[in-house]
Amino acid sequence: MIQISTDQSKEIISLPFLSSTDYSNLDVEKTLEYMVKRYINPLKEKIDIAKSSFVDCGSGFGWLAFAYLLSGGKSATLCEIDSIRLKEAKNIAGILGLEKKCTFIDSAMQDLKFYENEFDIFASVETLEHVGENNIDKCLNVMARATNSIIILTTPNKFFPLVIHDNKIPFSHWVPSQFRNRYTSLFGLNEKHPNDFVSPLRLKIFKNKFRPSSVTLTFASYRDWKSSYPFCSPYNSGNRWKEKPPLVLKLLYWTLSIAFGRHCHLFAPNLCRMWIRK
Numbered sequence: 435m436i437q438i439s440t441d442q443s444k445e446i447i448s449l450p451f452l453s454s455t456d457y458s459n460l461d462v463e464k465t466l467e468y469m470v471k472r473y474i475n476p477l478k479e480k481i482d483i484a485k486s487s488f489v490d491c492g493s494g495f496g497w498l499a500f501a502y503l504l505s506g507g508k509s510a511t512l513c514e515i516d517s518i519r520l521k522e523a524k525n526i527a528g529i530l531g532l533e534k535k536c537t538f539i540d541s542a543m544q545d546l547k548f549y550e551n552e553f554d555i556f557a558s559v560e561t562l563e564h565v566g567e568n569n570i571d572k573c574l575n576v577m578a579r580a581t582n583s584i585i586i587l588t589t590p591n592k593f594f595p596l597v598i599h600d601n602k603i604p605f606s607h608w609v610p611s612q613f614r615n616r617y618t619s620l621f622g623l624n625e626k627h628p629n630d631f632v633s634p635l636r637l638k639i640f641k642n643k644f645r646p647s648s649v650t651l652t653f654a655s656y657r658d659w660k661s662s663y664p665f666c667s668p669y670n671s672g673n674r675w676k677e678k679p680p681l682v683l684k685l686l687y688w689t690l691s692i693a694f695g696r697h698c699h700l701f702a703p704n705l706c707r708m709w710i711r712k
Contacts, residue, residue, distance in 0.1 A: 436466045436504050438530065445529050451522045452495070457668075464666035469501035471662045473586060476652045477555065480710060481583055483507040486554035489580070491543040491573075492561025496523035496536075497668060503532050511537040511553070513546060544572035548580035556581040562589040563599060563629040570632055574639045581711075585644060586652060588706035592631035597703070600629055607631050634700045640709055646696040647710035656691040660684070 443462045452458060477483060483502065489511040490499045499510035510532075514520040517540050527533045539546070543558070544565060556577050565573050577585055590597045596604045601623055609617045614628050650659035664677045679687075690698035699707045 436463060436470060436501065438463050438466070438504075442529050446526050449522050449525055451518050457495070460668060461666055461674075465497050465668040466501045466504060468665045468668060469498045470505055471665055473498060473557070473559075473652055474501055474505045474507075475662075476648065476654065476658070476708060477502075477584065477586070478505075479654060480647065480708070481554065483555075486583065487511070487552075488555045488557065489513065489548075489553045490557040490559070491546070491576075492558060492564070493523060494519050496526055498557060498559060499523075499536065500526065500530055500532060503535050504530070507535075509535050509537070511539060513539045513541055513543065515540070515542045542569070543576055544569040546576050546580070548576065550579055551582040552580050554581075554583045555586070556584070557586040559586070559588045560599075562587075562632050565630075567630040570630065570636060571639065574636060578639050578643055581644075583711050584647075585640065585709040587637075587709065588651075588704055590629075590631045591699070591701075591703055591705045592633045593700070594703045597631060599631075632705060634705055637705065643712060644709040645712050646699065646707050648708040649691050649696055649698065650687045651704070651706040652708045656688055659687060 446462050447453065447458065447460065484506050485508055487509050488499065488502050488507055491513040493499055493512035493514045496512050499512050503510050512520070512523055514523065520538055520540050524538055527536045542565065543561065558577060562570055562573055590599045592607060596602070597607050600607070601618060603618055603621050603623065606614060606618050607628070611628055615624060618624070648654055650656045653659040653662065660679060663679055664675065667674045667676055690702055694701060699705050
């Protein structure tokens with residue numbers, strides 16, 4: 435378990451940008467524990483993180499990278515296009531005493547010029563849907579080229595009929611972008627800046643170098659996923675505490691894990707998967 439002091443937590447939450455956002459009521463320690471449960475613990479089953487370099491593109495405030503380092507990770511590179519968030523991530527690293535293990539890059543993922551196999555682990559968590567349709571394949575190529583061992587990718591699945599990332603309106607993301615607002619307005623929603631979601635077919639970029647190695651999200655099994663509960667999610671400003679998975683998700687992931695195993699991401703709400711070097 436990750437432990438940080440009360441003073442560290444208070445200092446982080448009082449940072450200017452965090453205190454003015456939904457993160458103002460965030461439990462920092464539980465957020466880091468969430469990252470450990472969802473991503474770091476499954477990683478540890480595949481690789482020795484004490485000897486592994488890690489890069490997170492779309493790192494935001496750096497919670498995933500910091501959880502990696504606090505769990506014993508070797509080094510972390512944080513890439514974030516939002517300069518304000520990246521600045522706060524640097525401040526958080528200083529408060530946690532992690533600045534010497536961190537590198538910070540202010541860049542969009544598609545513009546990164548990493549060397550081939552530069553990093554052992556590449557993470558992209560809920561980022562690809564924001565890069566723009568014309569940049570999705572570029573970003574996937576950056577990930578495949580720069581990664582030596584493991585890719586962690588999460589992004590909504592375009593093939594799934596309901597994506598709650600933007601709204602809770604079925605099929606809205608299948609409507610061409612120029613007509614999407616007309617469709618969502620029928621349900622009382624004015625969606626001015628819809629995201630571009632990723633088709634699982636586009637992940638064929640990975641197939642020559644990597645294979646999917648998890649069954650339910652980043653976990654090796656459906657049972658491991660259920661065991662990750664309870665946790666405190668950092669992604670909602672309201673009800674962040676998740677005691678157990680909703681029944682509908684339990685039924686969906688159990689069915690998919692039985693029917694499709696390591697390929698169940700093709701039919702799941704999210705393309706969340708851990709990919710490992712062949």
